[in-house]
Amino acid sequence: MKKTVICAAVLAEAEKLIRRHQKYLSNLAAGIRRKERRSGISIPKTLLTPLYWSSDSGFNPYYVHAHAGGIAYAIDKALASSRYKPRPAAIYRVPKEGGGTREVSVFQVADNAVSRLTFQRLIEKNAKHLSARAYAYRRDLTVHDAVLHIYSDFYSKSRIFVAEFDFSKYFDSISHEHIRRVLRDRRFFLTERELRVIDAFLRAPALDADKYTRDTDKEREKGIPQGTSISLFLANVAAYPLDKKLEALGVGFARYADDTLIWGESYDIVCRAVNALEETASEMGVQLNFIKSEGISILCPETLAAEFRAKSAVSFIGYKIGPEIISFRERTLEQSKKWMSYLIYSNLLQEPKKGRLPIDRLAHGMDQDYLIMLIQLRRYLYGELRESQLRKYLARQTPLLRYHGLMSFYPIVNDEKLLKELDGWLLNSVHRALRLRGRLFQKAGVNFLPSPHNLPKSDLLKLTYRPGPGRLLDLRFPSIARVARLIRRASQTYGASAISNPKSNIYYPS
DSSP states (O other): OOOOHHHHHHHHHHHHHHHHHHHHHHHHHHHHHHHHHHHSSOOOOOOOOOGGGGTOGGGOHHHHHHTHHHHHHHHHHHHHTTOOOOOOEEEEEEEOTTSSEEEEEEOOHHHHHHHHHHHHHHHHHHGGGSOTTBOTTOSSOOHHHHHHHHHHHHTTOSOEEEEEEEEESHHHHOOHHHHHHHHHTTSSOOOHHHHHHHHHHHHOOEEEGGGOOSOOOOOOOSSOOTTSHHHHHHHHHHTHHHHHHHHHHTOEEEEETTEEEEEESOHHHHHHHHHHHHHHHHHHTOEEETTTOOEEEEEOOTTSOOSSOEESOEEETTEEEOSSOEEEOHHHHHHHHHHHHHHHHHHHTHHHHTTOOOGGGGOTTBOHHHHHHHHHHHHHHHTTOOHHHHHHHHHSOOOOOOOOSGGGGSTTOOOHHHHHHHHHHHHHHHHHHHHHHHHHHHHTTOOOOOBTTTOOHHHHTTOEEOSSTTOOEEOOOOOHHHHHHHHHHHHHHHOHHHHSOGGGGOOOOO
C-alpha cells in the first residue's frame, strides 16, 4: 500500500521519539557503568518512561510506530470529511526561571505529526509575510539574527532608550477570537482545511496524565497550547498586529514570541511604542507583567552619567547585549557553571566523600576519574572536536562544520574578558577538587597518587599521558575562550546559522 503523507509524518514523529528514548537508555547505561567504576559497587538500573505513556497508547511511540498505517488512515479520513479533532493533550510541567512551573501540552504522537506537518506548510507559505523583526520559530531567521540586529543598532552608541516589558502568561491567555480575527483579514495564505486544523488544536483541552481520558467534553476557551508545532505559528500570528504598529512608529525592535525588546534614540517615540504594546496586549487578551518588566531605561556605558535609570546591557533570549559586547545572560552563565561543577564533583569527589575509594582508579600512572572528567568537560565545551583539531582549525582555515558543545549555542558571543575568566574559574575548580581528592585518598592510607595529582595548575594546561607503548593521549586542559574564538570565526566566515548547533534556535521564553 502506498504510504500517505500523513503516514510518513506519523512514522517520522514516532521514530524521533523512539531515538530520543533510546538515547536516554544508552546514556543511563553509560552513566551507571561510570558510577560503578568510580565507586566499586553495583548500581541498580531504574528505567523511566513519561507518565503519560501509560495514560493512553497514542502517546507511546513504539505502539504508534507499529500501528502507523491504521492510525494514519483514520486521520486521513477525518481530515477529508472535516471531522478531524486531536485527542486531548497531557499536561507536562516544567520549572520556570523565576519560580513556579509552565504547563506544556503533550499531544498524542499522531496528532503531533499533523501539527508539525501543518506548521511546516504554514510557515513555508507565510514566513515572508511575517515581520522581519519577528524571529521565533522560523527557518529563514534565527535567534542569532535577532541578537546581531540588536547589537548592530546598539553598536558604539553613547546612549539609547530601551523598553523591556514582559507579557504575563502569554501562551495561556491569548484570545482565540483575536487569532481568528488576524487570520481572517487576508494577511496570510491558508486553506479552509488548515483553518479547521488550527481551530481544532486551539480548542483541544489538556488534562493531567493521572486523570487522562480520550472522552471529554472540555474545550480550551483561550490560550494556545505550548508544546506543539502549530502553536509556534500561532504565537507569531497573535503578535503580528504589534509588529505592524512598531514598524509604523519607526522604532527599533526585536520580538521572539512574547519576548519583545524596543529601542530608540528618542524617549518620546519609545513611550509611544510602549503605548502600542499595551494597546495590542489588550486586543490579544494578554496582560503585561509590570512586576517582572524592566520598563524604560537608558542604555549607556557605566562610566557615563545619566539623568535616567541606566544600564550597560540588556538581556534577550539567553544573551546579554550591550553597545560593545555580546555575552551570556546571567542565568545562562549560572546554569553552565553549575553543570561543569557537577561534572567535576561527580567524577572526583562524590564517591571519595562517601568513603568509597577503589584503588584501581589510580592504576597505570593516571587517575582514571580525572581522565573521564576531562573527556566529559571537553564534550560539553567542544562537542566532537578534539583539542588537536581545535588548535589546527584556529591556526589554519576554519572549516564549514556543524559545531556542537556549549559555544555552538552561542556562536556570536564576543565577551573575551568573561570567556577568559570562565577559563580561569574552570581550571581553579578542577585544581581545588584534585587537591581535596588527593587528601581524601591519603587519609585512607593511599600515599602514592599518580598524575595529575601534585601538579601545579600550569601543568594541567599541557598534560599528556601514555597508557601503553606507542600510545599518547592529549590531556591538555580545555578552553572556553579558545573554542569560542573558533566558532565566532566560523560564524563570520559562513554565517551563524550555517555552523551553529541546529538546536540553538530552539528557545522557550519563561
